[in-house]
Amino acid sequence: MHKTENLRDEMIGWRHDFHRHPELEFDLDHTSARVAELLRGFGLEVHTAIGQTGVVGVLQKGNGPRSIAIRADMDALPIAEANGFAHRSANPGKMHACGHDGHMTMALGAAKHLAETGDFSGRAVFVFQPNEEFGEGAAAMIADGLFDRFPVDEVFGIHNIPGLAVGSFATRAGPITAAESLFEIEITARGGHAALPHMGVDAITVGAELVGALQTIVARKLDPAQNGVVSVTEFVTDGRRNVLPGRATLRGDCRALTPDTNTAIEAAMRQIAAGIAAAHGVTATVSYNTLFPPTINAPQAARAATEAAKRIANVVDGDCPPKLFSEDFAHMAAAVPGAFVLMGNGVEGSHAQPLHSADYDFNDAALVPGSSFWVALVEQQLKGEADV
Numbered sequence: 001m002h003k004t005e006n007l008r009d010e011m012i013g014w015r016h017d018f019h020r021h022p023e024l025e026f027d028l029d030h031t032s033a034r035v036a037e038l039l040r041g042f043g044l045e046v047h048t049a050i051g052q053t054g055v056v057g058v059l060q061k062g063n064g065p066r067s068i069a070i071r072a073d074m075d076a077l078p079i080a081e082a083n084g085f086a087h088r089s090a091n092p093g094k095m096h097a098c099g100h101d102g103h104m105t106m107a108l109g110a111a112k113h114l115a116e117t118g119d120f121s122g123r124a125v126f127v128f129q130p131n132e133e134f135g136e137g138a139a140a141m142i143a144d145g146l147f148d149r150f151p152v153d154e155v156f157g158i159h160n161i162p163g164l165a166v167g168s169f170a171t172r173a174g175p176i177t178a179a180e181s182l183f184e185i186e187i188t189a190r191g192g193h194a195a196l197p198h199m200g201v202d203a204i205t206v207g208a209e210l211v212g213a214l215q216t217i218v219a220r221k222l223d224p225a226q227n228g229v230v231s232v233t234e235f236v237t238d239g240r241r242n243v244l245p246g247r248a249t250l251r252g253d254c255r256a257l258t259p260d261t262n263t264a265i266e267a268a269m270r271q272i273a274a275g276i277a278a279a280h281g282v283t284a285t286v287s288y289n290t291l292f293p294p295t296i297n298a299p300q301a302a303r304a305a306t307e308a309a310k311r312i313a314n315v316v317d318g319d320c321p322p323k324l325f326s327e328d329f330a331h332m333a334a335a336v337p338g339a340f341v342l343m344g345n346g347v348e349g350s351h352a353q354p355l356h357s358a359d360y361d362f363n364d365a366a367l368v369p370g371s372s373f374w375v376a377l378v379e380q381q382l383k384g385e386a387d388v
Contacts, residue, residue, distance in 0.1 A: 002312060003117075004109045004371040011109045011367045014038070016087035018101035019362070022076030022094040025131045026140075028053040031074050031104075035128050038108050042115040044126070047149075051141030055128040056150055059114055061382075062121030068381050069125040069155040070374055071332060072107035073100045073132035082358035083350060098355050099160040099345065102362030102370070104128060106158070109371030114378055122382035125150045129328070135180075135291045138331035147335055154301050155338035156377060157329040158370065160362060162352045164344035167369045169309035170320035171341045173299040175257040178227070180292040180326035181266070184251045185210065185273050189282040191239065191246030202244035204237050206280050210250060211235065213272050221268040228265055229255040229324060255324045257294050292326035293334060301339035308377035309341070313369060325355075343370055 004011070021030050032053045039046045039057035047056045053074075081088050081095040089095045111126050118124075127146065131137030164170070187210070189203040211232050218228045232252040239245030254269075256262035266288045277284035306318035320342065329340050343366060345351050350361040 002368045002372040003375050004113050004368050007109045007112060007371065008368050011105050011371065012364050014108060015101050015105040015362065015364060015367060018104055019087050019096045020090045022089050022091050022096045024078060024094060025075055025134055026052040026137070028074055028130050032128070032130070035074065035104060035108070039111060039126065042112045044111060044115060050146060051130060051137060051144045053130045054137065054141045054144070056146070057111055057126040058150065059111060059124045059126070061118060064120070064122030064382050066382055067123035067125060067152045068378065069127050069150070069152040069336070070107055070110065070378070071127040071129055071155060071157045071329060072103040073129050073137070073328070074104055075100060075131050075133055075137070077133055077356060079356065079358055083361055085361070095358065096362065097357060097360050098133065099362040100132070102160060102366060103158060105367055106370035107374060109367065110374030110378070113371070113375050118375065118379065120379045120382035124378045124382065125152055132328040135326070135328050138328045142331060142335055152336055154304070154381065155332045155336045156301065156305060156341065157327070157332070157338070158341045158343055158373070159327065160345035160366060161342045162345045162354060162360065163347055164342070165315065166344045166346050166363055166365045167313050168315040168344035169313050169341060169373065170317040171297060171302050171305050171339055172319050172322065173297050173302040175294050175322050176297050176340050177295040177322065177327040177330065178255040178257050178324045179259070179262045179290055179294045181254040181256070181262060181288055181290040182251070183254060183269060183289070184249060184287045186285045187248040187250070187277070187282060189246050189248070189280070191244045201280055201282055202239070203248035203282070204239060204245050206276060206282055207235060207237070207248040207250055210273060210276050210284070213276060214269065217265055217268045217272070222261065222264060226261045227257045227322070227324065228261050230265060230269070255326070257322050259294065262290060262294070292328060293330045295327050295330040295333055295340050297333065297339040298337035301337050304381060305339045305341050305377065308380050309373055311376040311380070312372045341373070343373070
């Protein structure tokens with residue numbers, strides 16, 4: 001049963017407004033102000049400027065002792081939109097290409113319904129987070145006292161998935177999204193004339209050998225039961241047409257579903273780089289920076305999310321395969337027991353285009369089931385007649 005059906009048109013209006021006015025990272029003046037304005041209009045207690053531009057809305061009903069948090073991300077991406085519909089981005093070079101406009105709207109729809117007619121006893125905390133895309137917003141809000149000022153028993157997040165039917169939900173206990181680590185390997189060799197390669201050690205040959213060897217990390221150095229990805233995405237040298245390079249830089253991206261796998265990838269990368277450098281008489285310096293930890297769903301929270309989804313949807317997978325994309329919600333799930341949920345965005349047109357594509361769009365048809373899921377979750381976790 002979709003309790004927020006009566007809010008459909010209103011939510012579409014909010015979502016289109018957010019989509020027309022995308023903002024990046026922590027620079028969310030319009031977005032944060034609009035979210036706070038709507039929450040106040042619903043009658044929630046509103047707090048702003050948490051983690052720079054984060055917003056928190058608190059809804060208390062009855063005397064129930066439990067509390068849960070619902071998190072929605074607010075930032076857009078630095079992408080020029082290719083769509084031609086009326087609500088396309090009005091801010092050049094910026095676009096809601098990941099559906100955060102829809103995530104905000106679903107949480108707002110749930111907040112309005114719960115404020116007006118919600119049947120629960122306890123506290124629902126609505127967390128609107130900046131800077132998810134660059135992995136800094138959740139940590140900023142936590143460092144600014146998010147869970148100290150608004151203590152909760154559980155925290156939940158959601159993300160739309162293109163190619164999955166609208167009205168479908170999926171989650172799992174344990175790892176659900178991957179760690180993302182960026183690496184850089186700086187090779188210092190001895191360049192020279194292209195016609196006299198024996199008089200130096202050109203960095204490009206060493207780098208090319210290293211690119212191939214790094215692929216053995218996943219193929220030969222990880223337990224086959226572990227998931228990992230090692231991708232070299234940049235190869236830059238100081239060589240020229242007839243000049244062998246003396247320096248080369250490899251950069252790339254690694255994904256892992258557990259901290260142990262991430263540690264194993266880093267250790268193997270350092271070992272391989274040191275070995276190849278020693279074999280050629282050059283130096284190789286490795287930096288390895290984990291931007292996003294893996295998102296680990298607490299089993300009890302994952303079960304709760306699955307049960308809530310079953311209350312409003314016919315297609316629910318409570319043990320879905322993990323995803324190798326990364327999610328800033330990981331920091332919140334590490335601070336408080338929580339669960340991250342995947343929701344269908346549709347299988348046709350712009351709704352099925354990959355996330356971060358210039359022709360992607362969040363599906364308005366997902367707003368009612370998504371907001372109804374939040375309502376079902378709050379009423380399930382904060383059981384009891386609301387004492388209002």
